[in-house]
Amino acid sequence: MSRIRLLSETVASQVAAGEVVERPASVVKELVENSIDAGARKIDILIRRGGISLVRVIDDGCGMDRDDALLSLERHATSKIRSANDLAAIATLGFRGEALPSIASVSRFRLTTRESNAIAGTEIVVNGGKIDIVRDGGDAPGTQVEVRSLFYNLPARRKFLRSENTESRNIEHQLHLQAIGHWQIAFTLVRDVQIVFQLPAATNLRDRIRDLYGSDLLERLLDVNEDGRARPPGAPQISGFIGQVGLSRQTRAQQLVFVNGRAVESPVVAAALREGYHTALMKGQFPVTFLFLNLDPTFVDVNVHPTKREVRFRDPGGVHEAVVESIRQTLESGREDWEQKFRAPVPQIGGTTSVSSQISVPVVPRELPQLERDFALRGQRSVEVAPRAGATTAISSEVMGRDRPRPSSTPQQFQIIGVLNKLYVLMENADGLVLVDQHAAHERILFEELRRRMEEQGVPSQKLLLAQTFDLPPRDTEWVERNMSILQKMGIGIESFGANTFKIDSLPAFLKTSDPISFMQRVIDDLKSASNSSSALRLGEETIARTVCRHAVKANDPLGYLEVEKLVQDLLDCELPYCCPHGRPTMIQISLAELEKKFGRKV
Numbered sequence: 162m163s164r165i166r167l168l169s170e171t172v173a174s175q176v177a178a179g180e181v182v183e184r185p186a187s188v189v190k191e192l193v194e195n196s197i198d199a200g201a202r203k204i205d206i207l208i209r210r211g212g213i214s215l216v217r218v219i220d221d222g223c224g225m226d227r228d229d230a231l232l233s234l235e236r237h238a239t240s241k242i243r244s245a246n247d248l249a250a251i252a253t254l255g256f257r258g259e260a261l262p263s264i265a266s267v268s269r270f271r272l273t274t275r276e277s278n279a280i281a282g283t284e285i286v287v288n289g290g291k292i293d294i295v296r297d298g299g300d301a302p303g304t305q306v307e308v309r310s311l312f313y314n315l316p317a318r319r320k321f322l323r324s325e326n327t328e329s330r331n332i333e334h335q336l337h338l339q340a341i342g343h344w345q346i347a348f349t350l351v352r353d354v355q356i357v358f359q360l361p362a363a364t365n366l367r368d369r370i371r372d373l374y375g376s377d378l379l380e381r382l383l384d385v386n387e388d389g390r391a392r393p394p395g396a397p398q399i400s401g402f403i404g405q406v407g408l409s410r411q412t413r414a415q416q417l418v419f420v421n422g423r424a425v426e427s428p429v430v431a432a433a434l435r436e437g438y439h440t441a442l443m444k445g446q447f448p449v450t451f452l453f454l455n456l457d458p459t460f461v462d463v464n465v466h467p468t469k470r471e472v473r474f475r476d477p478g479g480v481h482e483a484v485v486e487s488i489r490q491t492l493e494s495g496r497e498d499w500e501q502k503f504r505a506p507v508p509q510i511g512g513t514t515s516v517s518s519q520i521s522v523p524v525v526p527r528e529l530p531q532l533e534r535d536f537a538l539r540g541q542r543s544v545e546v547a548p549r550a551g552a553t554t555a556i557s558s559e560v561m562g563r564d565r566p567r568p569s570s571t572p573q574q575f576q577i578i579g580v581l582n583k584l585y586v587l588m589e590n591a592d593g594l595v596l597v598d599q600h601a602a603h604e605r606i607l608f609e610e611l612r613r614r615m616e617e618q619g620v621p622s623q624k625l626l627l628a629q630t631f632d633l634p635p636r637d638t639e640w641v642e643r644n645m646s647i648l649q650k651m652g653i654g655i656e657s658f659g660a661n662t663f664k665i666d667s668l669p670a671f672l673k674t675s676d677p678i679s680f681m682q683r684v685i686d687d688l689k690s691a692s693n694s695s696s697a698l699r700l701g702e703e704t705i706a707r708t709v710c711r712h713a714v715k716a717n718d719p720l721g722y723l724e725v726e727k728l729v730q731d732l733l734d735c736e737l738p739y740c741c742p743h744g745r746p747t748m749i750q751i752s753l754a755e756l757e758k759k760f761g762r763k764v
């Protein structure tokens with residue numbers, strides 16, 4: 162007797178459902194995608210008990226006549242493609258003709274639909290894949306699908322469902338993706354008896370982000386604007402918003418990426434985002450993005466994943482490059498905005514001091530404690546702080562022998578108020594109060610300097626009075642030997658001096674340490690743990706440079722006034738001034754508007 166049998170349609174659908182319908186959120190995804198493909202302007206979603214007991218999606222799309230409605234429940238029935246050729250350039254979200262029959266085979270399913278010009282609509286009830294009722298029905302034009310008791314006939318699958326809360330959150334996330342990807346459409350989500358969100362049709366992405374996430378988030382986003390940039394075929398046009406430096410999350414939940422309108426998880430794009438943000442992201446953090454990639458559909462294959470969550474690019478290299486470039490340029494423009502705040506003259510205190518607005522800082526050499534006195538004096542508004550001629554401009558060129566011209570020709574306008582807790586520089590700029598973390602700022606400055614010098618093949622190093630030797634355990638020895646050339650490139654004069662012994666005879670000039678050996682040991686310890694976690698013995702230059710800079714900076718060093726001022730100026734001259742090489746912020750701006758809000762002067 163033959164042992165191979167053809168599965169019945171119902172069982173085949175249930176098998177297919179195993180791939181398409183993982184959980185209630187997948188039902189929501191498929192139904193909403195169908196509504197979008199049907200041209201809906203408004204989609205209302207209701208879920209009960211995390212979507213396990215009910216998912217209902219109502220749209221005002223094109224609807225179906227009775228024949229189509231019946232056909233839509235057959236496997237491999239779709240209106241979206243006709244031949245295999247069409248697979249090469251898919252413009253709709255769906256195309257496999259599997260979702261409805263799959264969902265209907267694992268639930269109690271009801272479809273009501275009516276075309277706009279039809280006198281009557283159709284209602285179809287399916288239970289566990291079996292059509293039970295077909296009759297006239299459907300009031301408003303459009304389609305309504307109800308999915309009750311998901312997996313009621315597959316107890317094994319039902320067991321895999323998580324708590325109602327978790328399933329609800331998954332659904333919400335899914336709908337956030339759809340709502341951002343299709344901001345022109347109005348969306349409502351009701352969970353049990355509560356409205357979760359009610360989003361009107363938006364006229365642009367910005368409004369939709371505000372409606373969904375609030376204006377606080379929007380204010381921290383940068384517009385990815387590359388209108389009219391010519392790109393080779395196969396490379397995407399990129400638009401949307403990305404988080405400014407300092408805005409990041411511990412998960413990918415707000416790293417939204419859309420390829421031709423479809424929310425995707427793309428390792429290619431994720432890697433490019435990371436590279437684009439570069440040192441602006443802390444380890445283990447993810448950027449916030451609402452990024453839209455549009456490219457010729459023949460250059461992207463969407464038929465590679467059962468739930469179409471992943472895509473394959475024909476030219477992944479081109480996509481990578483385009484995304485990296487676009488992120489870099491956007492962050493750069495964000496920097497311009499920041500700089501703007503330092504270009505406008507600082508509002509004069511009390512309007513009475515006579516410090517010329519051309520001059521950014523009233524520089525009188527003195528130690529910091531005197532700042533307090535100066536501050537008190539200014540409070541009385543009776544003293545004119547005399548600027549010393551020439552003191553404001555080229556403050557920043559000795560220590561490391563900088564010769565790079567400033568990126569901005571306008572002098573940066575800020576006024577140092579004082580230093581808090583020996584660490585935070587308080588200053589005023591046109592926008593309000595700025596807090597600078599001295600330590601993070603110093604790290605950023607050294608890091609950029611070191612990187613630049615390395616590119617130019619010359620970190621100036623300084624000979625130690627006495628060469629020193631130190632021993633390391635064998636494992637560390639191996640590590641140092643492998644990374645020796647990079648360390649040397651950084652101006653650290655280190656070489657082997659016997660089996661497990663090293664000699665060090667010079668250090669980078671910027672490094673002011675009295676104990677080179679303990680400095681090296683701290684750097685090596687740190688780098689070792691980094692190389693353990695990345696399971697590579699050879700670390701990149703960047704990582705090593707970052708670590709060296711971290712240890713080059715000592716916290717809570719009391720700085721003199723001139724030093725503080727120079728620090729701020731050098732920081733503002735950096736490529737990415739607002740975060741340290743490890744991604745922590747270096748500056749926090751508290752705007753006057755924010756202060757007014759906090760003090761209840763303005764609501």
Ligand code: ADP
Nearest residue numbers: 195199233239240255256257258259260261304
């Ligand atoms: P696919 O979306 O891959 O074509 P589905 O099983 O999701 O497959 O849907 C089958 C067909 O049913 C679709 O091609 C479409 O023609 C029709 N359909 C499904 N949902 C709707 C809807 N909400 N409005 C109008 N037509 C729909």
Ligand code: MG
Nearest residue numbers: 191195255260
């Ligand atoms: Mg579909």
